[in-house]
Amino acid sequence: MPDAYLVLSYGGPNKPEDVVPFLRNATKGKGIPDERLEQVGEHYYMFGGKSPINELNDELVEHLRDELARRGNNTRVAIGNRNWEPYGNDVIKALYDDGARDILALATSAYQSYSSCRQYREDIARWMGELDLPDLTIRKVRPFWGTEGFFKAILTAVSEGLSKAAEGSRLIFVTHSIPTAMDEASGTDHELTYEKQHHALAGRVATELGVSEWDMAYCSRSGSPRTPWLEPDICDHLEELHEQGVTNVVLAPIGFISDHMEVLYDLDTEAKAKAEELGMGFVRADTVGVDPDFISQLADLLENPGETFCSETCCWAGPKSPEFPAI
Numbered sequence: 491m492p493d494a495y496l497v498l499s500y501g502g503p504n505k506p507e508d509v510v511p512f513l514r515n516a517t518k519g520k521g522i523p524d525e526r527l528e529q530v531g532e533h534y535y536m537f538g539g540k541s542p543i544n545e546l547n548d549e550l551v552e553h554l555r556d557e558l559a560r561r562g563n564n565t566r567v568a569i570g571n572r573n574w575e576p577y578g579n580d581v582i583k584a585l586y587d588d589g590a591r592d593i594l595a596l597a598t599s600a601y602q603s604y605s606s607c608r609q610y611r612e613d614i615a616r617w618m619g620e621l622d623l624p625d626l627t628i629r630k631v632r633p634f635w636g637t638e639g640f641f642k643a644i645l646t647a648v649s650e651g652l653s654k655a656a657e658g659s660r661l662i663f664v665t666h667s668i669p670t671a672m673d674e675a676s677g678t679d680h681e682l683t684y685e686k687q688h689h690a691l692a693g694r695v696a697t698e699l700g701v702s703e704w705d706m707a708y709c710s711r712s713g714s715p716r717t718p719w720l721e722p723d724i725c726d727h728l729e730e731l732h733e734q735g736v737t738n739v740v741l742a743p744i745g746f747i748s749d750h751m752e753v754l755y756d757l758d759t760e761a762k763a764k765a766e767e768l769g770m771g772f773v774r775a776d777t778v779g780v781d782p783d784f785i786s787q788l789a790d791l792l793e794n795p796g797e798t799f800c801s802e803t804c805c806w807a808g809p810k811s812p813e814f815p816a817i
C-alpha cells in the first residue's frame with residue numbers, strides 16, 4: 491500500500507519571467523529550432539506569460555483528494571512537474587522527509603508514447619539516482635487512455651460539444667502531434683501505438699454517439715521541419731474540409747486532460763481564427779478536466795493500479811533512447 495501519491499505533470503510558466511527558463515527546461519537536448527521557441531514563447535506572452543496548467547493541476551489534485559477521502563483513503567496526494575516548480579525531484583524528497591517510502595505516481599498524460607509515458611519513467615529513474623534513497627520505492631500507473639472513466643468523461647464532453655453545434659457538424663478529434671518515429675516505437679503487436687490508441691478511443695466515442703463521419707487531426711507540431719510528425723495539422727485539415735464543402739466543425743481535444751496552453755492557443759486561438767477565415771462554424775468541446783467519471787477513474791487507478799511496469803516494447807522512443815530504466 492503506497493504511503494503517498496504523486497501526480498506527475500509537464501509544468502508551465504506562472505508569470506512572464508518564467509517563460510524563457512521554462513522553455514529551456516522543456517527543450518533541453520531536444521533540437522527544437524530557436525525560431526519555434528520564440529513562437530511558442532509568444533503564445534505564452536499572449537496569455538500574460540502564464541499557462542493555466544498549474545492551477546488546473548492543483549484543482550485536479552484537490553478533487554482527487556476529496557474523492558479518495560470520501561472512500562476513507564487519506565493517503566497524501568502531491569503534485570510534481572518535469573519542467574517547472576514544484577519539480578518532481580523536490581517533491582519526492584519532501585515526501586520522503588515526511589516519511590513516505592512507497593510512492594505511487596500518476597502522470598497527467600493519457601496515452602502511451604515516449605513523451606507521455608516513458609520520459610516520466612526516465613525522469614523518476616534519474617531523480618531516484620540523484621536522490622540516492624535506497625529505501626524508497628516509486629511505481630508509476632500505466633497510461634489511462636483505455637479506461638472506462640476516461641471514455642465516459644470524453645463521451646460527456648463530446649456529446650455536449652455536438653449539442654452546441656449546428657446539425658451535421660463534422661467531428662474532429664484533436665491531439666498533440668509527435669514525430670512519426672516516436673509513434674511507430676510507442677507500441678507493438680500487443681500494444682497499440684499512440685496514434686492507434688487515439689483512433690480506438692475516438693472510434694468508440696463516435697460509435698456510441700452514432701457519428702459515422704469523423705477525423706483525427708494534430709496540433710502543436712515542433713522540431714525540425716525535415717522530421718516527419720503525425721498529420722494532418724488541424725489548420726491544414728480545416729482547409730481540406732472546407733474544400734470538401736464542410737461548413738461546421740466540432741473540435742474534441744482528447745489529447746489533453748485540461749485546457750493547457752495548446753488548447754488555448756493552437757485550438758481556441760489559431761484553429762478558431764482559421765475556421766472564421768474559412769467561414770466555418772466552430773465549436774470546441776471541453777477537455778475532461780475534473781469530470782466526476784474521470785476523477786473517480788483516477789482514484790480507482792491509485793487504489794488499484796494493476797500492472798505498473800511498462801515493458802520495453804511499450805512507450806519507447808526508438809533506437810536512440812537512453813538505456814531502458816527499470817521503473
Ligand SMILES: CC1=C(CCC(=O)O)c2cc3nc(cc4[nH]c(cc5[nH]c(cc1n2)c(C)c5CCC(=O)O)c(CCC(=O)O)c4C)C(CCC(=O)O)=C3C
Nearest residue numbers: 500502516520522530541543599605606666668712750751
Ligand atoms: C504527446 C505530448 C503531450 C500530451 C500529453 C501530455 O499532456 O503530457 C504534450 C503535452 C504538453 N506539452 C507542453 C508544452 C511543450 N511541449 C513541447 C514540445 C514537445 N511536446 C511533445 C509531446 C507532447 N507534449 C513533443 C514530442 C515535443 C517536442 C520536444 C520533445 O520531444 O519534448 C514544448 C517545446 C516547444 C515546442 O516545441 O512546442 C513545450 C513548451 C505542455 C505544457 C502546456 C502548458 O503550458 O499549458 C503540455 C501539457
Ligand SMILES: [Fe+2]
Nearest residue numbers: 602607800805
Ligand atoms: Fe508506457
